[in-house]
Amino acid sequence: xxxxxxxxxxEASWGLGIPEKMKNNANWVDVTQEFKEACKELNLGELLHxxxxxxxxxxxxxxxxxxxxxxxxxxxxxxxxxxxxxxxVKDGAIRVRDLSLPELIGIIDTCFCCLITWLEGHSLAQxxxxxxxxxxxxxxxxxxxxxFALGILKVCDIAREKVNKxxxxxxxxxxxxxxxxxxxxxxxxxxxxxxxxxIKFTRLxxxxxIAFTKKEISSVSEAQKLMSQAADLLPxxxxxxxxxxxxxxxxxxxxxxxxxGFEPLxxxxxxxxxFPRYAKIIKREEMVNYFSKLIDRIKTVCEVINTTNLHGILxxxxxxxxxxxxxxxxxxxxxxxxRSFVSPPVLSIKCCLYxxxxxxxYIDSFVTHCSRPFCSLIQxxxxxxARQRDKLGHILEExxxxxxxxxxxxxxxxxxxxxxxxxxxxxxxLGTWILYHNLRIMIQYLLSGFELELYSMHEYYYIYWYxxxxxxxxxxxxxxxxxxxxxxxxxxLEEQLKGRSSKKSKKKKKARPLSREITMSQAYQNMCAGMYxxxxxxxxxGKVRKPKFELDSEQVxxxxxxxxxxxxxxxxxVHYVQFKEMSDLxxxxxxxxxxxxxxxxxxxxxxxxxxxxxxxxxxxEVNRILKVAKPNIVVMKLLAGGHKKETKALPEFDFSAHKxxxxxxxxxxxxxxxxxxxxxxxxxxxxxxxxxxxxxxGLLQLTAVLVLxxxxxxxxxxxxILELIxxxxxxxxxxxxxxxxxxxxxxxxxxxxxERPQS
Amino acid sequence: xRVRMTDGRTLVGLFLCTDxxxxxxxxSAQEFLKPSDSFSQGEPRVLGLAMIPGHHxxxxxxxxxxxxxx
Numbered sequence: 001x002x003x004x005x006x007x008x009x010x011e012a013s014w015g016l017g018i019p020e021k022m023k024n025n026a027n028w029v030d031v032t033q034e035f036k037e038a039c040k041e042l043n044l045g046e047l048l049h050x051x052x053x054x055x056x057x058x059x060x061x062x063x064x065x066x067x068x069x070x071x072x073x074x075x076x077x078x079x080x081x082x083x084x085x086x087x088x089v090k091d092g093a094i095r096v097r098d099l100s101l102p103e104l105i106g107i108i109d110t111c112f113c114c115l116i117t118w119l120e121g122h123s124l125a126q127x128x129x130x131x132x133x134x135x136x137x138x139x140x141x142x143x144x145x146x147x148f149a150l151g152i153l154k155v156c157d158i159a160r161e162k163v164n165k166x167x168x169x170x171x172x173x174x175x176x177x178x179x180x181x182x183x184x185x186x187x188x189x190x191x192x193x194x195x196x197x198x199i200k201f202t203r204l205x206x207x208x209x210i211a212f213t214k215k216e217i218s219s220v221s222e223a224q225k226l227m228s229q230a231a232d233l234l235p236x237x238x239x240x241x242x243x244x245x246x247x248x249x250x251x252x253x254x255x256x257x258x259x260x261g262f263e264p265l266x267x268x269x270x271x272x273x274x275f276p277r278y279a280k281i282i283k284r285e286e287m288v289n290y291f292s293k294l295i296d297r298i299k300t301v302c303e304v305i306n307t308t309n310l311h312g313i314l315x316x317x318x319x320x321x322x323x324x325x326x327x328x329x330x331x332x333x334x335x336x337x338x339r340s341f342v343s344p345p346v347l348s349i350k351c352c353l354y355x356x357x358x359x360x361x362y363i364d365s366f367v368t369h370c371s372r373p374f375c376s377l378i379q380x381x382x383x384x385x386a387r388q389r390d391k392l393g394h395i396l397e398e399x400x401x402x403x404x405x406x407x408x409x410x411x412x413x414x415x416x417x418x419x420x421x422x423x424x425x426x427x428x429x430l431g432t433w434i435l436y437h438n439l440r441i442m443i444q445y446l447l448s449g450f451e452l453e454l455y456s457m458h459e460y461y462y463i464y465w466y467x468x469x470x471x472x473x474x475x476x477x478x479x480x481x482x483x484x485x486x487x488x489x490x491x492x493l494e495e496q497l498k499g500r501s502s503k504k505s506k507k508k509k510k511a512r513p514l515s516r517e518i519t520m521s522q523a524y525q526n527m528c529a530g531m532y533x534x535x536x537x538x539x540x541x542g543k544v545r546k547p548k549f550e551l552d553s554e555q556v557x558x559x560x561x562x563x564x565x566x567x568x569x570x571x572x573x574v575h576y577v578q579f580k581e582m583s584d585l586x587x588x589x590x591x592x593x594x595x596x597x598x599x600x601x602x603x604x605x606x607x608x609x610x611x612x613x614x615x616x617x618x619x620x621e622v623n624r625i626l627k628v629a630k631p632n633i634v635v636m637k638l639l640a641g642g643h644k645k646e647t648k649a650l651p652e653f654d655f656s657a658h659k660x661x662x663x664x665x666x667x668x669x670x671x672x673x674x675x676x677x678x679x680x681x682x683x684x685x686x687x688x689x690x691x692x693x694x695x696x697x698g699l700l701q702l703t704a705v706l707v708l709x710x711x712x713x714x715x716x717x718x719x720x721i722l723e724l725i726x727x728x729x730x731x732x733x734x735x736x737x738x739x740x741x742x743x744x745x746x747x748x749x750x751x752x753x754x755e756r757p758q759s
Numbered sequence: 760x761r762v763r764m765t766d767g768r769t770l771v772g773l774f775l776c777t778d779x780x781x782x783x784x785x786x787s788a789q790e791f792l793k794p795s796d797s798f799s800q801g802e803p804r805v806l807g808l809a810m811i812p813g814h815h816x817x818x819x820x821x822x823x824x825x826x827x828x829x
Binding site: 027028029030031032035039040042043044046047049050053057058060061062063064065072073235241318 | 761764765768770774775776777778779780781784790791804806807808809810811812813815816817818819820821822823824
């Protein structure tokens with residue numbers, strides 16, 4: 001594009017506001033004709049532009065009159081007039097008094113749906129505030145509607161800003177007690193009940209959320225109680241959904257319902273100048289479902305208060321979606337965590353270092369530096385999974401710095417300790433703890449890639465390799481080091497207490513605090529090892545589809561997948577060349593075949609199963625892993641035995657039982673397809689036979705031809721096809737006109753096939 | 760500069776760029792709904808940089824004082 005002339009401008013930047021003189025009482029001169037004629041003098045592709053205005057700015061302008069980019073257009077395309085609350089009341093479009101029960105129920109239900117849509121991530125302007133009643137509740141005269149509107153506004157307020165202390169709310173409506181009622185009265189009774197339960201639900205939700213904003217721990221159990229009560233109301237709400245007035249338009253695709261009290265476009269002009277976004281309002285039937293899940297999650301969050309240490313919180317948040325902060329100082333939590341993990345002498349009361357001024361300085365400054373990354377870590381777990389993974393990758397840099405610092409503090413404390421108490425050691429206590437968290441972050445980062453379905457099949461092998469041979473190996477050694485450090489501390493403590501009381505000599509075999517974690521890590525390691533050996537074996541058998549385009553490089557893919565690990569010093573990242581060396585099978589003699597690998601994988605899965613079945617109290621996670629380990633043992637054995645090796649069977653990975661470890665399934669994909677085709681043909685055949693459109697033999701002929709054609713298309717051998725037909729005919733509940741029908745069909749197929757030219 | 764569009768909306772902003780087909784780019788653009796004097800209707804919607812395709816332009820007006828200064 002050629003840029004020709006430029007104009008002088010008073011202001012250098014056009015991001016600032018229009019000068020005042022342009023706004024009010026300006027004298028506008030129409031220059032349309034001159035403008036158009038002047039434009040004609042430009043050549044095609046020439047631009048007349050301001051001095052500082054370039055192509056980049058031109059590209060980032062919003063294009064008007066384009067529905068994809070112009071959010072203001074929508075108002076003009078709709079037939080009804082867009083009125084705000086006051087205008088609508090004046091106009092009579094909505095009523096603020098004498099609302100009928102169905103109307104109230106319908107409006108409340110739609111409002112709930114809008115609230116949920118907002119909680120799911122859309123803007124307030126496009127969801128809750130499309131309900132005109134919430135714009136100015138004071139104008140509403142109906143007490144139920146007013147109460148509800150106020151309640152909803154407050155819920156939004158708290159949910160968004162965590163504002164404390166509520167406003168007033170009102171209970172509503174009387175309920176008639178159980179007498180014999182005729183149908184009309186009964187209907188009204190049902191509707192009253194429906195309305196009542198909705199208002200009560202709103203109130204419970206509101207007070208529950210308010211309880212959360214209080215600082216005392218006791219309010220959490222209050223919140224729990226309120227949430228349970230709210231959950232009890234949900235079935236009543238669900239069964240009365242039909243009582244409410246419905247929307248006038250079709251909302252199956254998520255379009256905003258058009259009904260009294262709602263104006264989807266009322267806030268259109270307040271939206272920021274981006275391309276138009278549409279908030280899909282969920283349907284009423286899903287609303288109850290969502291609320292019950294929400295309440296469950298809130299109840300789980302309430303349980304967090306019972307988790308007393310940092311590690312517990314981190315594990316809980318791997319499952320949970322919300323966050324709640326304890327009232328303890330972060331530093332104290334970290335010190336507690338350190339104590340329970342690795343028992344560093346410096347934090348032990350009995351150690352002389354505890355009161356040593358210099359040592360205290362070191363440890364305090366270290367712990368303070370730790371608090372921010374750990375707060376971020378907890379916050380990260382409050383994000384959705386995709387953002388979580390991203391942020392985990394970034395936080396590794398901070399943890400690498402922490403690792404550095406931990407090592408330095410360890411060294412300093414160790415030399416201090418050596419001078420004061422020669423028997424004790426402070427070797428790498430803090431470093432071990434940070435390393436443990438580092439490894440957990442890295443493992444979580446890689447595993448969440450499976451949950452988010454980020455990896456292709458041909459990448460599985462190196463991801464699982466990295467996990468089992470490298471990360472989990474490091475994790476195991478870290479955990480055992482922490483364990484022995486704990487044991488050393490305990491021994492010293494026992495010796496110190498020996499003089500005090502004789503009762504302590506009774507040694508009870510207590511379960512070591514880290515033992516469960518060590519066992520779980522072992523199980524995970526075995527699962528990963530089994531998976532990576534499976535993948536390598538499948539690759540050897542040619543069952544893994546690999547990308548085959550010109551500039552493809554596995555090295556680039558590998559480096560990209562593990563890029564966030566490059567900032568970590570311990571453990572050092574494994575680069576591609578190194579990985580290839582370490583995983584090279586040729587270093588074994590004789591190099592293993594696929595059958596050996598399948599067998600080895602099967603053993604790994606068996607090992608995992610053994611470990612997990614011996615755990616004292618299995619939690620749901622253990623059961624999930626077992627659901628994957630058990631079938632995989634069988635599949636690997638089958639594959640090792642050469643089963644289905646020659647056929648074009650492709651493996652399928654089913655992540656439905658466990659999000660990180662798939663059940664490996666080998667299916668004959670083509671066979672499924674052809675059996676569907678044949679079944680359809682036979683069913684059609686049967687119908688035609690019944691209506692006697694074609695003669696019996698003619699139909700058989702037709703069927704035979706169709707079946708063979710299908711087989712040709714999918715390049716399956718005729719033998720296989722005929723086997724399938726027999727299978728299907730035996731299993732399909734068709735009524736045959738003659739008992740020899742299946743045989744006739746097969747014979748015909750064979751004849752037909754012989755008559756065909758061999759390709 | 761004030762540009763009136765075919766659907767009745769009016770954009771007021773700083774004229775920045777145009778081409779042969781009369782596509783106009785305005786800076787600090789504000790959108791007004793009623794076609795009458797920009798003073799008498801409600802809140803303008805702030806758009807920032809906006810481009811109006813030439814075939815949607817009904818009329819173009821320039822504030823008289825800035826004409827004198829050019």
